[in-house]
Amino acid sequence: MRSSEREVNQLRPIKIETEYTKHPEGSVLISVGETRVICNASIEDRVPPFMRGSGKGWITAEYSMLPRATEQRNIRESSKGKVSGRTMEIQRLIGRSLRAVVDLEKIGERTVWVDCDVIQADGGTRTASITGAFVAVVLAFGKLLDKKAIKEMPITDFLGATSVGVLPDGTEILDLQYEEDSQANVDMNVVMTGAGEFVEIQGTGEEATFTFEQLNTMLELANHGLKEIFEIQKEAIGEWVNQIGSINKQ
Amino acid sequence: MRSSEREVNQLRPIKIETEYTKHPEGSVLISVGETRVICNASIEDRVPPFMRGSGKGWITAEYSMLPRATEQRNIRESSKGKVSGRTMEIQRLIGRSLRAVVDLEKIGERTVWVDCDVIQADGGTRTASITGAFVAVVLAFGKLLDKKAIKEMPITDFLGATSVGVLPDGTEILDLQYEEDSQANVDMNVVMTGAGEFVEIQGTGEEATFTFEQLNTMLELANHGLKEIFEIQKEAIGEWVNQIGSINKQ
Amino acid sequence: MRSSEREVNQLRPIKIETEYTKHPEGSVLISVGETRVICNASIEDRVPPFMRGSGKGWITAEYSMLPRATEQRNIRESSKGKVSGRTMEIQRLIGRSLRAVVDLEKIGERTVWVDCDVIQADGGTRTASITGAFVAVVLAFGKLLDKKAIKEMPITDFLGATSVGVLPDGTEILDLQYEEDSQANVDMNVVMTGAGEFVEIQGTGEEATFTFEQLNTMLELANHGLKEIFEIQKEAIGEWVNQIGSINKQ
């Protein structure tokens, strides 16, 4: 039994609040247990220099934590004058994941800026960011569709993420909260599509290792949890659901 | 009549939500109209090097906006690798203002970090930050009192802030929202104590000037607005109100 | 009586030496007591990107101190790799103040760079910078007039600045030198036009507060001092005086 009194395959309660702030094209507050992240999607009508003239769009993500999102206050990266390696890894992961389900040709020469700002952290901030960002991006494209700036929803499939891990006693568990995360031997983030395919797997055994069998058990837990996550996303997305997945992935 | 349909001396609705996030010693979400700022106060058990051995504490503030708190997305200061002049001015103002009503000797060698993060901006973010930060700081000291880490509330008086300005037609107004702020000839921020004294006045006529008479009218509007603000702060502070102001300012 | 043996409303001796260095379009060495600042105005024949095509010009200011302008040597900001909050505040103040009396439309798409470099500091460096910079800017525009690059003097009025404050014994005083500044309860910088209107007021009571009455006394002292300052500026400006103020401020 987990200290959190959850089953090994049980997610924390997830809540996705849309239109959280008024300025962004898509704005979401996602709560995964006590982890809370604001995910804003902004549409800019141009692409970075290396893509100009390509006719294609771009999606990029930034991630940050409020200094006191965590138990100990962290120094702001703007004060330090540089972005940490951890932050860079996370924002590259978020951007890469979203690009896997967006048809960049269909959005024209536009950039989607996804900002994930963690208000409160209790483990799983990067996976919560991906899950929430997906909804924010769909809603932002919805705005473009409403304005007839694009012709069809450029989303090829659902996208969600969760974490899995192995506790010191060898138990594989789903959706680690901070306390579990800090003692786990293995920590793995899994990003999947609605069709059940992998977009990204990042598994790491800091000062530990894991076997083929453990890997498979963890991936099954992730797959199980993500089915529930896609249902919660569907509710948040509302009217646009029907326009996702009607497009076949190649 | 203002475009906002408010009277010239009418504040926007102000709401102060306490215990907004779980980690900080004091955590507040303040809304002033559509401007929303998370104000977190964190207590650290040491002071910066230049104050070590002084027996006194320190209060410092940091201010930031989410990239899409505004109508146009702003580049993160962490990405730019430096903090803008505007941000520095604001965080120096917040810290200085709070220090005017805190008895630093009474808090011992501790640092209070005040983080003001603007979630949504619609004018007046720096004054909303001061008003909200005051509440967060009182609540954080409340925690210290509860733990008997300090002996008495080290707050000498209430502290609030608001903005006043002059519209192009010469009307002086209270509490400018963004639309008004961007067209005003004069913009002034006023920080006052519960006793009705000034802590800070910053008035500026970018490409315009103002007279003694206009200054006086603006200061009266500010004084009027701040009385209401102190009442709202009192409600948010709750039980600790009686311990503020019982201490005579020297 | 002040420790400086000055009357409460007495300025330090002010001297403005023009054509101080040979390269800048306008070059001034201003001495206010022992405070000495080189104020250079440079004209560049283009504007920053955000103003291109507007037909208007721009004025921007930079401020710096020699490392040993002060009693203790300060580390250079170029060595630290960043400009301090204090420096940013001051250079924003200088630029904003100058823009209030310059008709940017009349200078065409040009940038005026104002460099204020403090050679020796004894309090009031930012106000001395504004007073000296005004003269340097007028002289630089004079050069443009001489070359017939512009048609009329684009200055709408005189501009000067001084400081006022409140000593611990409650006395309000004019033009604080360093020793007074470091012990004053309240420190206020006032920027005014020749017409006696305010351009900027920045009053701050670090760990202290001030009343309406004290504010009014300080503003009267500032007004009194600035009249004298405008006379000294007139002498430094020489032939161009008649072309300032003949233009009515709108």
Next chain:
Amino acid sequence: MRSSEREVNQLRPIKIETEYTKHPEGSVLISVGETRVICNASIEDRVPPFMRGSGKGWITAEYSMLPRATEQRNIRESSKGKVSGRTMEIQRLIGRSLRAVVDLEKIGERTVWVDCDVIQADGGTRTASITGAFVAVVLAFGKLLDKKAIKEMPITDFLGATSVGVLPDGTEILDLQYEEDSQANVDMNVVMTGAGEFVEIQGTGEEATFTFEQLNTMLELANHGLKEIFEIQKEAIGEWVNQIGSINKQ
């Protein structure tokens, strides 16, 4: 058939040259096909501040490419003044992987700095870095053993890395060279121990996805390749081989 004329499960020729430069405690030049990386391990007799007094050591890695290691010259990160996200990800991966097979308690309060400098790049630079760094670290510990500074080889098992991927036609392949890497749909880096357990899996389908089946095929290819890699490492390590793996991993 791959364009490289290799079998799908065939590694490129790997060569590990030891004592490549004279100053480092362990110095290796690893060639994996045309990819060449200098891996130097340096021992410092202290640990970073956050570990002082713990009695344990630390391993950290840095990764860089010569500007012209690639077909197009890259700007040096020292000239840009910051380390890219890609570089940070790689050096975090190398350090984390090594720590999984080093018993940090056995090395005392020492830091092992691992520097991986890519002389020539042709795909797989991060996995070649890990494979080479492992050898450099063993040799560096060998020096400590020779000097009797430590009592036993603090390495718990072999450590190697390789890449696997999926070509656009769906073929899973082992050890991608640059040309293959740039067209692959899926790219996965696998770090394993001599005992056949995973230390790290990072699989990513930039603008593509992959199935459970593809994942399993790729992991088998990696496992196959790593067996060969461990044999090559053994030869390079020479006399110290017997002291690795005699220690049971917990």
Next chain:
Amino acid sequence: MRSSEREVNQLRPIKIETEYTKHPEGSVLISVGETRVICNASIEDRVPPFMRGSGKGWITAEYSMLPRATEQRNIRESSKGKVSGRTMEIQRLIGRSLRAVVDLEKIGERTVWVDCDVIQADGGTRTASITGAFVAVVLAFGKLLDKKAIKEMPITDFLGATSVGVLPDGTEILDLQYEEDSQANVDMNVVMTGAGEFVEIQGTGEEATFTFEQLNTMLELANHGLKEIFEIQKEAIGEWVNQIGSINKQ
């Protein structure tokens, strides 16, 4: 007798290996005793902004050391976020020296990037860099000639560099290795052309001085050593030798 058992006018063994890596247009590994430097020359088909439209080319150099090229590990300049004064001095010296023997008009609007990366340091890294870089640049121009991108070899003469110095006992010596360099009273770097003229002399007596006589003895030693260096360069350059020096220097 020198501790290195060399004669006072004896160079260390010099070896120049060409085509060291495959991507650069010119790639050389130069060894001067135990000092080893990779010198890569890259041709870019454009010039920096300040030279556009001039019809002329540009040569610029960058210099770096692997962290463990030296006995003590140095922190990477990319980690420190800035390039040291020493590095800047060296790369300015290398670039300036090469420009003295290249006819920039003959290379058209191209930039030659010269990267000197020290693999192992034992004194004289900057002079070895110049000597090696010259060969790399000739080979890179050879590639352009082969492709008929330029019409003639734009090199006006040979270019080499060496160091000379004065030992504490007053002996002048040629080509200081690290041990000698660190105890010498005077250290001088001399860059010369094949015609025996000076391109650059940098002599410095850190905490010591030197006389006219010592200067002359040192310059004769340098002249002597450089004759040998030019012979070694000729062998490395091979077929292109005849095209250098056929052009008269003006």
Next chain:
Amino acid sequence: MRSSEREVNQLRPIKIETEYTKHPEGSVLISVGETRVICNASIEDRVPPFMRGSGKGWITAEYSMLPRATEQRNIRESSKGKVSGRTMEIQRLIGRSLRAVVDLEKIGERTVWVDCDVIQADGGTRTASITGAFVAVVLAFGKLLDKKAIKEMPITDFLGATSVGVLPDGTEILDLQYEEDSQANVDMNVVMTGAGEFVEIQGTGEEATFTFEQLNTMLELANHGLKEIFEIQKEAIGEWVNQIGSINKQ
């Protein structure tokens, strides 16, 4: 005949004004023709970490130009966030030169900070800085002697610097002003002691070369000019002259 109407071996008029600003221990304004540099020497009662406990002192120099010291305004290095290669070279040269005539053991564990700030530039700013800085340093040590903080003047000899060069017509000249410097084929800076020995020689032929004969002519010109410079320094130093050079250089 030079365009400046000076003889080939004629210095520009040199003026050294002492006690130029009030705070530094030694403060000098040196004018060499139209080049004007403020040289301030500050004494700090501790040394940098790498010298603590050595019983010896340290001298370090910083160099900067006002943005409009030159004909075109330069961007401040503090705004750029980094110090240029040229600035670093110059400040390293100034510091190294001064250390050659200061007996660091005699100053105890103190640091002398030398700040050379160019107010107006017309060629030769680095050599003027050295010549002026020497005087500032002597005066600063004079203050220490007056306070009996040190026992004897720690200066072993006079130190001065000047430039020499070769005009395009082959004429060697002394003390190049900006116009000459910008067209010269060869530019050489020479730092010498009162005893006529070299401290530093830096000669460079950007896109040109020079012969042994030209080198000797230039060094004679420098020697000639420096004799005059030492006389001007003597006058500026006044009473302390007798205490310099009475100490035999070892």
